[in-house]
Amino acid sequence: MKNWKKLVALGISAVMLVSMIGCSKTEAPAEDAATEGDAAESDASDAPASSDSLEGTHVFMFKSTGNSFGDLMYEGFSEYMEGKGEKTAYKSPAETTVAAQVQMLDELITQKVASITISTNGDAGYDEVFKKAKDAGIPIVSVDSEANPEYRICHINQAETQDIGSYLVQAAVLITLGVDYPEEGTMEDAVKAELANYSGDEIVLGVLSASIDTPVQNSWIAAMEVELAKDFYAGKVSPNLDKKYGNDDLTESTTQAQAFIAENKVDCIISPTTVGIAAAGQALKSSGSEIRLTGLGLPSEMQSFMPGTADDDAFASVCPYMMLWDVIHLGATAGAATYAAVNDGFTGEVGTSFEMDAFRDYEPETYEAYQSGDGTAVLAGTPYIFYKGNMAEWIPVL
Ligand code: RAM
Numbered sequence: 001m002k003n004w005k006k007l008v009a010l011g012i013s014a015v016m017l018v019s020m021i022g023c024s025k026t027e028a029p030a031e032d033a034a035t036e037g038d039a040a041e042s043d044a045s046d047a048p049a050s051s052d053s054l055e056g057t058h059v060f061m062f063k064s065t066g067n068s069f070g071d072l073m074y075e076g077f078s079e080y081m082e083g084k085g086e087k088t089a090y091k092s093p094a095e096t097t098v099a100a101q102v103q104m105l106d107e108l109i110t111q112k113v114a115s116i117t118i119s120t121n122g123d124a125g126y127d128e129v130f131k132k133a134k135d136a137g138i139p140i141v142s143v144d145s146e147a148n149p150e151y152r153i154c155h156i157n158q159a160e161t162q163d164i165g166s167y168l169v170q171a172a173v174l175i176t177l178g179v180d181y182p183e184e185g186t187m188e189d190a191v192k193a194e195l196a197n198y199s200g201d202e203i204v205l206g207v208l209s210a211s212i213d214t215p216v217q218n219s220w221i222a223a224m225e226v227e228l229a230k231d232f233y234a235g236k237v238s239p240n241l242d243k244k245y246g247n248d249d250l251t252e253s254t255t256q257a258q259a260f261i262a263e264n265k266v267d268c269i270i271s272p273t274t275v276g277i278a279a280a281g282q283a284l285k286s287s288g289s290e291i292r293l294t295g296l297g298l299p300s301e302m303q304s305f306m307p308g309t310a311d312d313d314a315f316a317s318v319c320p321y322m323m324l325w326d327v328i329h330l331g332a333t334a335g336a337a338t339y340a341a342v343n344d345g346f347t348g349e350v351g352t353s354f355e356m357d358a359f360r361d362y363e364p365e366t367y368e369a370y371q372s373g374d375g376t377a378v379l380a381g382t383p384y385i386f387y388k389g390n391m392a393e394w395i396p397v398l
Helices: 004-009 014-022 031-043 068-083 098-110 127-135 161-176 187-196 215-228 250-263 274-287 299-305 327-343
Strands: 058-061 088-090 115-118 140-143 155-157 205-209 242-245 268-271 292-295 322-324 353-356 365-368 370-372 375-379 384-386
Touching (some): 058 098, 058 327, 098 127, 127 140, 140 327, 155 327, 161 187, 161 292, 205 215, 250 268, 268 274, 274 299, 365 375
Parallel strands (some): 058 115, 155 375, 205 242, 205 268, 268 292
Antiparallel strands (some): 322 384, 353 365, 370 375
C-alpha cells in the first residue's frame, strides 16, 4: 500500500488505513436513515418542528446546516443507529450560534427525544437547557465540538488535539518553505531540518477559524501555539498567529480570506475548518496571491485548490496538502456512544467503556472513557494527510 509510510508518520495504524480506504461515501446508508436524514434536513431551521414526530428519536445536532462535515457525521451516526433499530433525525439551526442551538434544543426536549448528540457553537450559554435535558432523562453526548462536562455523558474526540495543532503548524511551515509533504519520516523532523538551515525573514502564519467562541477550533489554535513555542521555531517562525474568524459561513470566511490577501502579512493561512479552508482556497486562487494554504478540509470540496495526481507540482496549487479524519466513522462512533448510554448503561465515567459494532470496513471496537479537561472523552481516530499522492482516491469518499 503506497501510503503506508505517510500514515505511520501521522501515527495511523495499518488497520485504520485499510478501514479508511474501504470506507466509501458512495455506500448507500440504510433506507430508513436516508429517509430520516432527508426529512430532518428539510426541517432544519429555527422553526419549531412538529410536536409529535420526534418522540423517542435520537437527534444529531451540528453547529449549523449547510456544512458537509456535519452532513457526513450524520451519515455515519444514522447508519449506525438505524443498524441497531433506532430512529434518528438531523436537527441543526440555520445560524452557527449558541442561541440558535439553545432554542432548538429546548424544542427537542419538549418533544421528548431519546437522546441528543451535539457539536456545540460555544462553551457558555447551554447550562440551563442542558440541565433541562438532564432533568428530563435525555442524555447528551458531544462530538467534534465539546458540550459542558457537567451535562454530557462524554465527548467523542476526533483525534488528539495536540497532534492536530502540531501537524497543522508543521505543514504550514513546510509549505511556506516550498517543501512537499515528506513521504519518508515525520513532518516534525522535516521542519527541524529545514529550519536549522533557514536564515530568511521570520515566517508568519495566519489562522482563518470558525467562530471566536467555538470550543473545538479554539482548542486546536491553543495546540498550534504550544507547537510554536518549541525551541526549533525560535527566531524563525513567529510565535504569534494572526487570527481571523469566518464563523463557518462561506461569505464571511471569504471576506476574512480576502482581508488576509489585502494585508499581505502572513506567509501561509491555516484554516482549521472545512468551510474556512474552502473559502480561502477560492479567494487565494482567484487573487493569484503568493500566500499559501493548509488546514482541515474535505477532499471533495478542496479538489480545485489542491494537486490531484502524484505527477502534479503541488506548489502549482494554493493548498499543496491538508488534513482531516474519517468524518463518517466519527459520526458512527458518536452513535455507538449514545446508543450505549441509552441502552447499555454507559455512564462516561473515567475507565468505563462501550462496544461499537463493526461499521462498514471497521472491525468491532471497544472505546474507553478517559479524563479530558473537567469531563471525559473517547478517542475516535487520528489525523490523516491529504496530498497529491492520495487525493484522487479520497475525493469520492469524503
Ligand atoms: C468544520 C466545522 C467542524 C470542524 C471541521 C474540521 O466543518 O467547524 O467543527 O471540526 O470543520
